[in-house]
Amino acid sequence: IAGITQAPTSQILAAGRRMTLRCTQDMRHNAMYWYRQDLGLGLRLIHYSNTAGTTGKGEVPDGYSVSRANTDDFPLTLASAVPSQTSVYFCASSFSGGATDTQYFGPGTRLTVL
Amino acid sequence: GQNIDQPTEMTATEGAIVQINCTYQTSGFNGLFWYQQHAGEAPTFLSYNVLDGLEEKGRFSSFLSRSKGYSYLLLKELQMKDSASYLCAVRDNDYKLSFGAGTTVTVRA
Numbered sequence: 001i002a003g004i005t006q007a008p009t010s011q012i013l014a015a016g017r018r019m020t021l022r023c024t025q026d027m028r029h030n031a032m033y034w035y036r037q038d039l040g041l042g043l044r045l046i047h048y049s050n051t052a053g054t055t056g057k058g059e060v061p062d063g064y065s066v067s068r069a070n071t072d073d074f075p076l077t078l079a080s081a082v083p084s085q086t087s088v089y090f091c092a093s094s095f096s097g098g099a100t101d102t103q104y105f106g107p108g109t110r111l112t113v114l
Numbered sequence: 115g116q117n118i119d120q121p122t123e124m125t126a127t128e129g130a131i132v133q134i135n136c137t138y139q140t141s142g143f144n145g146l147f148w149y150q151q152h153a154g155e156a157p158t159f160l161s162y163n164v165l166d167g168l169e170e171k172g173r174f175s176s177f178l179s180r181s182k183g184y185s186y187l188l189l190k191e192l193q194m195k196d197s198a199s200y201l202c203a204v205r206d207n208d209y210k211l212s213f214g215a216g217t218t219v220t221v222r223a
Contacts, residue, residue: 035213042118042201042213043157058210090156098209102147105156 003027004106006091012112013081021076021109023091031094032074033058033103034066036087043090049074081113116140116212120202125220126192134187134200134217142207148176148187149201151216157201161187189219197221 004025013019025032030051035043035058045058049068063085065077074093078085089109094101117139126132138146145164149157163169163178163185175188189196199216206212 040215042215043203043211044213045210048210059212101209102159102162103211104159107156 004091004093004104006089006106006109008109009107010110010112012114013078015082015113017081019078019081019111021078021089021091021111023074023076023106024072025074025091025093025106026072027093027095027104028071029093029095029104030071031096031101032068033092033094034064034074034076035090035092036060036085037090037108038087046076046089081111083113085111086113087111116204116206118202118204118212118214120200120214120217122215123218123220125222127222128192128194130192132189132192132219134189134202134219136185136187136202136214138183138185138202138204138214140183140204140206140212143180144205144207144209146176146178146185147203147205147211148174148185149203151199151201153198160200192221194221194223 007022033048034046037043044060047066049055052071091106092103094103120136148160151157161176168177173190178185199218201216202214203211
């Protein structure tokens with residue numbers, strides 16, 4: 001593994017189903033983030049984690065949950081998917097989440113909820 | 115809250131120069147980032163400004179004026195591979211990024 005990986009690459013999901021998007025980084029970054037990207041709206045922060053064991057809410061957290069059991073993994077769960085959650089989801093990581101930080105993005109997961 | 119504006123689309127000719135403007139009104143400011151995103155791919159980091167002035171990095175330069183809430187990304191000697199979306203992002207006092215909707219640049223031969 002080099003950098004950030006996400007799985008699956010794409011998924012079609014029936015409304016009401018539960019889905020977990022996976023994100024793994026091997027850069028030993030402390031901070032990780034989940035964004036969704038919708039046409040005309042840009043990237044919006046869903047949840048973040050500044051370090052293993054801690055999480056926080058972003059701009060659009062409703063309907064999503066995250067966990068950060070270790071440094072490398074930051075899964076995003078949709079407990080009961082709805083069509084408005086159709087989007088492209090990007091995971092990102094940065095060294096510290098602080099002042100001199102740059103975020104690096106994974107390749108994305110394209111999710112369609114029918 | 116954050117309000118970040120940038121043009122939706124721009125078109126330019128190969129070899130030319132294009133300037134992408136970004137204006138912002140944010141509740142806090144801790145730096146401004148520019149990312150490049152090719153269609154179907156992840157955003158990749160281009161530049162970072164936290165102090166007023168111009169940062170130059172090869173064919174790409176980024177400028178910031180904090181008093182005016184204004185930045186621009188300058189792309190010189192345009193190449194076909196520069197066709198992409200360019201995202202302006204502002205970092206707030208909690209070190210979280212807020213993104214503009216992006217500017218799609220099309221380079222024509």
